Amino acid sequence: xxxxxxxxxxxxxxxxxxxxxxxxxxxxxxxxxxxxxxxxxxxxxxxxxxxxxxxxxxxxxxxxxxxxxxxxxxxxxxxxxxxxxxxxxxxxxxxxxxxxxxxxxxxxxxxxxxxxxxxxxxxxxxxxxxxxxxxxxxxxxxxxxxxxxxxxxxxxxxxxxxxxxxxxxxxxxxxxxxxxxxxxxxxxxxxxxxxxxxxxxxxxxxxxxxxxxxxxxxxxxxxxxxxxxxxxxxxxxxxxxxxxxxxxxxxxxxxxxxxxxxxxxxxxxxxxxxxxxxxxxxxxxxxxxxxxxxxxxxxxxxxxxxxxxxxxxxxxxxxxxxxxxxxxxxxxxxxxxxxxxxxxxxxxxxxxxxxxxxxxxxxxxxxxxxxxxxxxxxxxxxxxxxxxxxxxxxxxxxxxxxxxxxxxxxxxxxxxxxxxxxxxxxxxxxxxxxxxxxxxxxxxxxxxxxxxxxxxxxxxxxxxxxxxxxxxxxxxxxxxxxxxxxxxxxxxxxxxxxxxxxxxxxxxxxxxxxx
Numbered sequence: 289x290x291x292x293x294x295x296x297x298x299x300x301x302x303x304x305x306x307x308x309x310x311x312x313x314x315x316x317x318x319x320x321x322x323x324x325x326x327x328x329x330x331x332x333x334x335x336x337x338x339x340x341x342x343x344x345x346x347x348x349x350x351x352x353x354x355x356x357x358x359x360x361x362x363x364x365x366x367x368x369x370x371x372x373x374x375x376x377x378x379x380x381x382x383x384x385x386x387x388x389x390x391x392x393x394x395x396x397x398x399x400x401x402x403x404x405x406x407x408x409x410x411x412x413x414x415x416x417x418x419x420x421x422x423x424x425x426x427x428x429x430x431x432x433x434x435x436x437x438x439x440x441x442x443x444x445x446x447x448x449x450x451x452x453x454x455x456x457x458x459x460x461x462x463x464x465x466x467x468x469x470x471x472x473x474x475x476x477x478x479x480x481x482x483x484x485x486x487x488x489x490x491x492x493x494x495x496x497x498x499x500x501x502x503x504x505x506x507x508x509x510x511x512x513x514x515x516x517x518x519x520x521x522x523x524x525x526x527x528x529x530x531x532x533x534x535x536x537x538x539x540x541x542x543x544x545x546x547x548x549x550x551x552x553x554x555x556x557x558x559x560x561x562x563x564x565x566x567x568x569x570x571x572x573x574x575x576x577x578x579x580x581x582x583x584x585x586x587x588x589x590x591x592x593x594x595x596x597x598x599x600x601x602x603x604x605x606x607x608x609x610x611x612x613x614x615x616x617x618x619x620x621x622x623x624x625x626x627x628x629x630x631x632x633x634x635x636x637x638x639x640x641x642x643x644x645x646x647x648x649x650x651x652x653x654x655x656x657x658x659x660x661x662x663x664x665x666x667x668x669x670x671x672x673x674x675x676x677x678x679x680x681x682x683x684x685x686x687x688x689x690x691x692x693x694x695x696x697x698x699x700x701x702x703x704x705x706x707x708x709x710x711x712x713x714x715x716x717x718x719x720x721x722x723x724x725x726x727x728x729x730x731x732x733x734x735x736x737x738x739x740x741x742x743x744x745x746x747x748x749x750x751x752x753x754x755x756x757x758x759x760x761x762x763x764x765x766x767x768x769x770x771x772x773x774x775x776x777x778x779x780x781x782x783x784x785x786x787x788x789x790x791x792x793x794x795x796x797x798x799x800x801x802x803x
Contacts, residue, residue: 290365291311291365291366291367291527292310292311292312292363292364292365292366293308293309293310293311293317293356293364293365293366293367294308294309294311294366294367294369294743294746294747295307295308295309295349295352295366295367295368295369295743296308296309296369296371296537296736296738296739296740296741296742296743296746297345297348297349297368297369297370297371297531297739297742298371298534298537298736298738298739298742299341299345299370299371299372299373299451299452299455299534300372300373300534300738301326301373301392301393301394301556302323302324302325302326302556303321303322303323303324303344304321304322304324304341304344304345304348305319305320305321305735305736305738305739306318306319306320306321306348306349306352306739307319307736307739307740307742307743308352308356309743309747309754314750314753314757315757316740316743316754316757316758317356317359318352318355318356319736319739320348320351320352320355321348321735322344322347322348323344324336324337324340324341324344325337325340326392326394332395332396332397332399333391333395333396333397334391334392334394334395335389335390335391335395336389336390336391336392337389337390338378338386338389338390338451338454339386341390341451341455342454342455342458345455345459346515346518349368349515349518349526350518352366353366353518353519353522353524354522357522357523357524361523362523363523363524364522364523364524364525365524365525365526365527366519366524366525366526366527367508367526367527367528367529367746368526368527368528368529369528369529369531369742369743369745369746370452370455370456370528370529370530370531370742371452371469371531371532371533371534371536371537371738371739371741371742372450372451372452372455372469372533372534373392373393373451373533373534374393374469374472374533374534374535374581375392375393375425375426375427375472375473376390376391376392376393376427376450376451376452377390377391377427377430377431377448377449377450378390378391378448378449378450378451378454379434379441379444379445379447379448379449380445380446380447380448380449380454381444381445381446381447382446382447383446384446384447384457384463386454387441387444387445388441390451390454391427391430393425394425394557394595394645395430396424396646397424397430397433398424398429398430398432398433399424399654399655400433400654401424401429401430401432401433401436402422402423402424402429402652402654403654403797403799405422405429405491406422406797406799407798407799410487410491412573413487414428414474414487415568415573416568416573417477417478417479417484417487418471418473418474418475418476418477418478418484418487419471419478419567419568419579419580419581419582420471420472420473420474420579421576421577421578421579421651421652422652423474423577423648423652424652424654425593425648425652426472426473426474426475427450427473427474427475428473428474428475428487428488428491428492429474431448431475431488431492431494432491432492435492435493435494442494445494445498446498447463447498447499447500448494448498448499449463449500450465450469450470450473450500452465452466452469452531453465453469453500456509456528456530458512459509459511459512459515459528460509460510460511460512460515460528461512462509463500463501464500464501464502464503464507464509464530465499465500465501465502465503465530466502466503466504466505466507466530466531466532466533467481467502467503467504467505467582468505468531468532468533468536468581468582468583468584469532469533470483470500470502470582471533471580471581471582472533472535472579472581475487475488475496475499476502476582478567478568478580478582479567481502481582482496482502483496483499483502484496503530504530504584504585505529505530505531505532505583505584505745506529506530506584506585507529507530508527508528508529508530509527509528509529509530510527510528511526511527511528529746531742531745532583532584532742532745533581534738535553535559535561535581535589535591536581536582536583536584536587536589536741536745537737537738537739537741537742537745538551538553538708538737538738538741539551539561539562539563539583539589539741540563540583540741540742540744540745540751541708541732541737541738541739541740541741541742541744541755541758542706542708542732542737542741543563543706544744544751544752544755545563545587545751546563546704547562547563547564547565548703548704549562549703549704549705549706550562550688550691550692550703550704550705550706551591551706551707551708552684552688552705552706552707552708552709552729553708553709554597554598554684554707554708554709554710554711554712555597555598555709555710555711556597556598556599556710557593557594557595557596557597557598557599558593558594558596558597558598558684558687558709558711559591559592559593559594560591560592560684560687560688560691561589561590561591561592561691562589562590562591562691562695562703563583563587563588563589564587564588564589564590564695565586565587565588566588567580567582567588568580568590574694575651576592576649576650576651576690576694577592577648577649577650577651577652578590578591578592578690578691578694579591579592579593584745590691590694590695591691592648592649592650592687592690592691593648593649594647594648594649594683594684594687595643595645595646595647595648596642596643596644596645596647596679596680596683597680597709597711598709598710598711599644599645600642600644600645600658600676600679600680601614601617601676601677601680601711601714603644603645604673604676605617608669608672609669609673614714614715616670616673617673617677617714617717618714618715618716620670620673620674620677621677621714621715621716621717621719621720622715622716623674624674624677624678624716624720624771625716625719625720625723625768625771637662637671637674637675637678637778638660638661638662638663638664638667638671638672638675639659639660639661639662639675639679639781639782639785640658640659640660640661640672640675640676640678640679641658641659641660641661641679641782641785641786641789642658642676642679642680642683643656643657643658643659644657644658647683649683649686649687649690650686650687650690653790653793653794653797653799654793654797655793656793659785659789660672660675661785677717677720678724678775678778678782679782681720681721681724682724682778682779682782682783683786684721684724684725685724685725685779686783686786688725704730705725705727705728705729705730706729706730706731706732707721707729707730707731707732707765708731708732708734708737709735710735712731712732718731718765719765719768720771722765722766722767722768723767723768723769723771723772723775724772724775724779725767726767726769726772727767728764728765728766728767729764729765730762730763730764731762731763731764731765732758732759732762734758734761736758737758740754740755740758
């Protein structure tokens with residue numbers, strides 16, 4: 289479809305963000321966002337209202353056409369490209385109405401199920417066939433949990449959905465899902481791009497007939513009548529491209545299909561990933577919790593995600609610094625970047641294990657909790673704040689080295705690093721992280737990288753033009769070699785403590801990670 293405007297609609301865990309590309313002007317002419325909430329309980333269960341997300345999506349589309357109508361009159365045609373956050377689950381009845389809330393990735397109710405699978409014959413098979421290591425973050429384990437714990441609900445289920453296919457159904461009347469989002473469910477056979485029927489039946493007792501039809505991310509869908517009428521009232525028309533996942537869109541938006549670049553994405557959670565041309569096969573399935581998801585017909589992303597991103601800094605601010613701003617964080621970072629006597633004692637700070645919300649890396653283990661080690665009578669809240677920052681950075685270093693080592697075993701290329709996400713906005717954070725990782729990073733500070741990546745996905749032949757417009761404000765952050773040397777010693781101590789904790793938990797659960 290030839291459209292006057294391309295809308296990248298990035299539907300994340302906490303908000304929907306949109307970027308609008310004007311085809312005639314060859315530039316992004318509008319960017320906006322709208323938030324929606326999630327509810328948490330003490331049993332590790334997390335819920336989101338599907339209607340609230342749908343209303344946010346429709347609301348932002350209305351806002352786009354109304355804003356552009358004010359700027360210039362005349363007929364407009366829109367192609368809307370969607371992504372959604374990975375690993376969500378939603379149950380629908382036979383009439384396609386929700387009978388549960390959306391259950392996002394951070395819900396931990398299925399931890400015990402994942403432990404059982406780790407001990408079973410299915411553990412390595414699931415990783416090899418689906419690209420998803422055993423981890424309660426994936427919908428597969430939540431489906432098994434409901435099958436074991438809520439038979440009445442499962443008996444009423446007509447369709448097993450995710451945020452993406454539910455929204456597409458509401459917007460177009462078609463119940464389909466792209467294989468980019470589907471590949472992050474733990475339920476899709478990566479090589480065949482079809483649902484893993486036998487695993488679903490054996491483990492959860494459900495038929496793949498209850499899942500949406502898996503289609504190409506490039507498939508175009510016509511709008512439902514109510515959506516069509518909204519746009520007609522603005523002298524416009526609309527169509528929807530099924531689209532990809534938010535992780536895939538962010539990788540495209542930050543690297544413009546550069547297969548020699550890692551993306552470090554740091555928001556509420558964090559991930560390190562790289563685009564590539566080949567998925568896992570029998571000979572290269574990693575032992576660690578590295579995943580492989582589909583992007584489109586030709587491309588994949590391989591990487592590792594962690595729970596301890598900006599959410600841990602927000603936890604520390606709210607509960608211990610009792611603040612809503614980042615002044616004390618930036619002040620602590622500033623002192624950690626100064627070459628003075630304080631830097632030479634960096635390794636004497638308390639050790640902070642940042643697994644406050646559990647952790648997925650380097651492999652998933654249940655019952656993770658945050659830990660401080662080495663508090664003394666002279667330890668201050670200021671010291672503890674620096675330890676929190678250092679612990680998050682060290683966890684990122686561990687993940688970065690795991691993913692980098694996986695690729696180093698398959699190629700010898702010189703790889704670049706691109707940093708993106710909300711944590712890039714924290715003053716002094718990137719300078720410290722570059723020194724911890726001991727590598728330079730190109731920084732994309734826009735929170736709209738995934739929505740722009742969707743535009744680039746649609747306009748593949750002109751992706752570089754979109755990328756140039758987006759990356760004009762990029763900068764390069766280089767490491768301070770003296771700080772890197774100081775941090776190496778502290779990192780070694782931190783890593784030893786982290787591994788010791790993981791060994792103890794693994795032994796308690798009879799897992800053979802460290803045997």
